[in-house]
Amino acid sequence: MCTVSPPPHASLRLRQTGCSLSMCTVSPPPHASLRLRQTGCSLISAPYGENSHLALSTRSYAQVTEIRPNAGAGSAGPPRPSTVIESAAASLAGSGAGVPATAAATAPRARFRRVRVDEEYAGMRLDRFVRLLTVDAPQSLLQRLLRKREIVLSARSLPEGGDAAEVRAASLVPSGSRSALQPSRRLELGQYVYLPAHLTSSAPTKGSGEKNMAVSKKDIQEIRKAILYKDNDLIAINKPSGWAVQGGSGIAKSIDDLLPYLVKEGEKPPRIVHRIDKWTSGVLLLARTRQAAQEITKMFKDRQLINKVYWAVVLGKPKPQSGLIKMPLERVRVNNEDKMMQRESLSDGKLTKMAITQYKTLRSAGREYSLLELIPETGRTHQLRAHCLYAIHAPIVGDRKYLGNYHSTTSALESHLPKEDLSNYYLHAKHISLPSPSDPKQRIRIEAPVPPRMKRLLSFLGLDETPKK
Numbered sequence: 186m187c188t189v190s191p192p193p194h195a196s197l198r199l200r201q202t203g204c205s206l207s208m209c210t211v212s213p214p215p216h217a218s219l220r221l222r223q224t225g226c227s228l229i230s231a232p233y234g235e236n237s238h239l240a241l242s243t244r245s246y247a248q249v250t251e252i253r254p255n256a257g258a259g260s261a262g263p264p265r266p267s268t269v270i271e272s273a274a275a276s277l278a279g280s281g282a283g284v285p286a287t288a289a290a291t292a293p294r295a296r297f298r299r300v301r302v303d304e305e306y307a308g309m310r311l312d313r314f315v316r317l318l319t320v321d322a323p324q325s326l327l328q329r330l331l332r333k334r335e336i337v338l339s340a341r342s343l344p345e346g347g348d349a350a351e352v353r354a355a356s357l358v359p360s361g362s363r364s365a366l367q368p369s370r371r372l373e374l375g376q377y378v379y380l381p382a383h384l385t386s387s388a389p390t391k392g393s394g395e396k397n398m399a400v401s402k403k404d405i406q407e408i409r410k411a412i413l414y415k416d417n418d419l420i421a422i423n424k425p426s427g428w429a430v431q432g433g434s435g436i437a438k439s440i441d442d443l444l445p446y447l448v449k450e451g452e453k454p455p456r457i458v459h460r461i462d463k464w465t466s467g468v469l470l471l472a473r474t475r476q477a478a479q480e481i482t483k484m485f486k487d488r489q490l491i492n493k494v495y496w497a498v499v500l501g502k503p504k505p506q507s508g509l510i511k512m513p514l515e516r517v518r519v520n521n522e523d524k525m526m527q528r529e530s531l532s533d534g535k536l537t538k539m540a541i542t543q544y545k546t547l548r549s550a551g552r553e554y555s556l557l558e559l560i561p562e563t564g565r566t567h568q569l570r571a572h573c574l575y576a577i578h579a580p581i582v583g584d585r586k587y588l589g590n591y592h593s594t595t596s597a598l599e600s601h602l603p604k605e606d607l608s609n610y611y612l613h614a615k616h617i618s619l620p621s622p623s624d625p626k627q628r629i630r631i632e633a634p635v636p637p638r639m640k641r642l643l644s645f646l647g648l649d650e651t652p653k654k
Contacts, residue, residue: 297352297379299343302372308475309456311338311378312368313441318380330381331366334358337379338366352379400442408443414631418477418622419470420447420455423633426466426609430457440469447471459485462567467495467614467633472622480622488562491619495559495569496547496635498611498642499579500594502555506546510576513537514565524586525571540565542572550646553597555579558615569612582642584610601645606638613639 306314315327315336330336339355357376358366372378407425414421424430424440432439444454455471458481472478484490515528515537528537541562549555557579559569567587574580574587581587582594595607616632635643643649 296382297337297349298382300378300380301342302374302376302378304374304475305453307372307374308478309372310368311366311370311372314372314378315380318378328368331368334366335381336366338370338372339377339379340375342377343379400446404438404443405446408440408446412447413468413633414629416621417473419472419481419629421617421631422447422469422471423636424461424466424469424614426464426636426638429463430460430469444471448473458482461614462612464609465495465612465614466636466639468493468617468631469614470617470619470631477622481619484619485564488564491617493561493617494615495561496613496615496639497557497559497569497573498582498639498646498648499555499557499573500553500582500591501579502549502552503544503546503557503577503579508544508577510540510542510544510572512540512572512576514540514568514571516566522586525565525567527571527575538565539563540568540572542569542576544572544577548648550648554582554646554648556643556648570610581610581612583607584612598642598645602641603638606641611639611642 300318302309302314306317312327312331315331319327327336334353334356337352337356339352339357341355343352343355356366408422411422411425412420413423422440427438429436429439431441441457444457447455453473455473456475456478458470458472458478461467461469470481472481512527513529513536514525516523517526517528519526543560543562545558547556547558557573559573561568565571570581570584570587574584574589578589580589580591580594582598584594588594598607613635614633615635616630618628618630621627621629640649
């Protein structure tokens with residue numbers, strides 16, 4: 186992982202031969218091209234001048250193989266380069282690896298930048314806060330830096346530009362701990378986030394979130410049209426199917442990227458307080474203030490104050506047509522895929538967590554398809570999808586993960602509906618009700634119309650009439 190910033194008239198060529206580069210910033214001088222050959226796991230700095238050629242033969246660091254002026258670049262000799270390295274240069278010195286002692290001794294220490302968490306960002310997820318500081322860094326890079334402890338969260342204020350050892354020693358996650366700093370960790374007022382100095386490209390601005398330049402005008406228009414409700418405490422949107430709530434590796438489009446576009450310029454972007462699966466459409470709540478976020482989070486944990494209702498189109502006709510499902514679920518690895526399955530206990534004898542869902546058949550198309558109302562009383566991962574398959578033997582149409590013994594839930598529909606309509610499952614967060622975060626006596630009810638693809642399926646199956654409750 187290497188950040189390269191060549192100046193004008195310079196070209197930089199890197200050749201990879203087996204080992205990934207340690208984090209570094211390379212700034213070659215004007216009028217020169219620099220070639221590095223990777224021969225090991227670490228990188229050291231070495232001085233060089235015009236027309237020089239270094240052949241450092243050890244296999245424990247990246248090798249500078251050629252430096253030459255560009256044609257027509259001028260005759261002035263280039264100054265020495267600045268090479269800042271995050272590496273184990275000190276451990277290489279004196280190890281017999283063939284590293285020149287002067288080069289290892291002069292390699293600068295890695296530097297970190299310190300950012301304090303103020304009231305504006307207290308309660309925000311760590312990964313989102315880091316993205317505010319590193320606008321140009323991809324999410325996959327940030328997650329990797331967290332895993333490798335290159336991003337540090339601490340309660341201590343160390344001098345700006347502290348070295349790696351000093352900063353990591355102050356981490357809230359001890360160096361001997363097996364678990365890395367979690368991206369979902371919520372920040373607290375007065376904590377400090379330390380990032381590699383060269384990675385930081387901005388600072389969080391009061392009342393504004395980063396605006397992702399990859400977001401299209403169409404995405405912005407769609408997310409603004411999706412607003413269902415808005416007051417001083419919260420915003421509710423009708424999340425489109427196929428949009429992830431939060432970004433990550435392999436996620437091209439997320440609600441998180443579009444939060445700044447849901448408010449006026451200069452206003453604070455809303456905060457994500459709960460999630461629904463990528464392919465589930467429907468009501469998604471966003472808090473507009475830190476206090477509202479805390480109140481809504483408490484409501485979700487209580488589960489007595491918030492009422493959520495989902496609609497699902499399923500295969501078959503459940504018997505009985507309504508009831509209460511109580512089934513323990515646990516994440517299991519099956520055929521290189523994680524999925525929730527019925528499990529009474531874990532391998533160590535501990536009982537698995539119970540998952541509870543109310544269900545009711547709203548309408549049926551013979552014995553082939555049904556429209557169900559699902560009310561989760563607990564919030565386990567994939568709870569509704571797993572309960573439909575394992576408990577009532579009615580998998581959700583289009584759900585390839587929770588398919589059971591069915592070869593396909595969509596084969597009979599493929600000649601009647603657009604192919605893109607059948608690309609994934611039909612689960613919709615229909616409505617949600619909760620007390621107002623600022624006035625608990627007032628109850629808010631928000632309903633989301635079903636998306637067009639679900640409307641087409643319901644119409645084709647004859648399930649589009651208003652269900653009788």
